[in-house]
Amino acid sequence: MTTMTRTALVIVAVLLLVLGLLWVFQRRLIYLPDPGPVPPAGEVIPGARDVTFTTRDGVRLAAWYVPGDRGDVTVLVTGGNAGNRSHRAPLAQALAARGLLVLLMAYRGSSI
Known part of the structure; x- marks a missing residue:
């Protein structure tokens, strides 16, 4: 696996984690x-x-x-x-x- 592929996978994983956290905590982020x-x-x-x-x-x-x-x-x-x-x-x-x-x-x- 090349360095470029690993970097792309890490970026995708981080983006998926952030999107998942936003989804889970969306009510707390919207209703204040x-x-x-x-x-x-x-x-x-x-x-x-x-x-x-x-x-x-x-x-x-x-x-x-x-x-x-x-x-x-x-x-x-x-x-x-x-x-x-x-x-x-x-x-x-x-x-x-x-x-x-x-x-x-x-x-x-x-x-x-």
């Missing part, structure tokens, strides 16, 4: 929730309140309800893949300032 507790809604957004609801299959989801002047439109804001609801508070406040009702919620499978 804030590990700390989510503060109460009223502490972050004046007038907001904590709400929870349960899906048909029994999953309990937490949310913040931010009232607005208009009752005909509600904007649903989910937390995304990093942080928690408090990081989306400026968006909720801006939408509520325009009169929109806002529901900032954790998505299914998230504890935030």
Whole structure:
């Protein structure tokens, strides 16, 4: 076996190892929730309140309800893949300032 062949095999083996590790740990690399507790809604957004609801299959989801002047439109804001609801508070406040009702919620499978 030549040196060139050995080098190519080592490179392929290292690449396969890296790809395998990325595959195994992909959820930890993608989803980065804030590990700390989510503060109460009223502490972050004046007038907001904590709400929870349960899906048909029994999953309990937490949310913040931010009232607005208009009752005909509600904007649903989910937390995304990093942080928690408090990081989306400026968006909720801006939408509520325009009169929109806002529901900032954790998505299914998230504890935030």
